[in-house]
Amino acid sequence: xxxxxxxxxxxxxxxxxxxxxxxxxxxxxxxxxxxxxxxxxxxxxxxxxxxxxxxxxxxxxxxxxxxxxxxxxxxxxxxxxxxxxxxxxxxxxxxxxxxxxxxxxxxx
Amino acid sequence: xxxxxxxxxxxxxxxxxxxxxxxxxxxxxxxxxxxxxxxxxxxxxxxxxxxxxxxxxxxxxxxxxxxxxxxxxxxxxxxxxxxxxxxxxxxxxxxxxxxxxxxxxxxxxxxx
Numbered sequence: 001x002x003x004x005x006x007x008x009x010x011x012x013x014x015x016x017x018x019x020x021x022x023x024x025x026x027x028x029x030x031x032x033x034x035x036x037x038x039x040x041x042x043x044x045x046x047x048x049x050x051x052x053x054x055x056x057x058x059x060x061x062x063x064x065x066x067x068x069x070x071x072x073x074x075x076x077x078x079x080x081x082x083x084x085x086x087x088x089x090x091x092x093x094x095x096x097x098x099x100x101x102x103x104x105x106x107x108x
Numbered sequence: 109x110x111x112x113x114x115x116x117x118x119x120x121x122x123x124x125x126x127x128x129x130x131x132x133x134x135x136x137x138x139x140x141x142x143x144x145x146x147x148x149x150x151x152x153x154x155x156x157x158x159x160x161x162x163x164x165x166x167x168x169x170x171x172x173x174x175x176x177x178x179x180x181x182x183x184x185x186x187x188x189x190x191x192x193x194x195x196x197x198x199x200x201x202x203x204x205x206x207x208x209x210x211x212x213x214x215x216x217x218x219x220x
Contacts, residue, residue, distance in 0.1 A: 046208035098150035
């Protein structure tokens with residue numbers, strides 16, 4: 001089946017630094033890529049998404065970029081805060097597949 | 109409408125028993141998905157409904173698993189003859205068209 005690869009699996013940053021999580025996909029027809037944040041013991045929640053007709057989307061401290069040619073997309077979090085600590089998942093919504101997740105730790 | 113609702117929240121069952129989980133999606137969402145999540149992993153796709161039609165099933169969904177969405181509203185996921193390897197969080201999600209999912213809180217299954 002189609003795969004979504006996500007890196008890194010863990011990421012530790014100092015409060016105020018930026019964090020970047022990268023994903024690659026394999027289906028050329030894929031056109032919608034959401035990102036989810038999952039805090040410990042809670043459900044995944046949609047935080048931002050991007051469609052294939054744009055290359056970048058920003059929402060306050062969170063941005064997502066998409067490179068369709070290279071089949072990869074990235075999540076960027078700026079000015080990280082301790083409450084950003086969670087597991088983040090990328091997804092290829094057309095193929096309904098998720099990445100394995102990135103555990104982000106923001107150290108105060 | 110308070111979002112996607114899943115019942116029960118927790119289920120402990122003995123190996124070999126059958127279990128059934130229920131998901132009530134957001135009422136205006138025509139798409140419903142079942143995923144399984146184990147510790148430290150991303151959600152693994154199990155199956156997907158558009159209205160009452162089951163359009164896709166993962167090969168993870170062995171013949172012990174069956175899902176229904178009889179009237180295009182709530183859905184049930186049944187696991188027959190449970191095995192210890194079935195222990196996981198079973199997540200339901202719903203959406204409209206090609207939009208992000210709203211997940212339920214999940215049903216945590218423990219097979220002893």
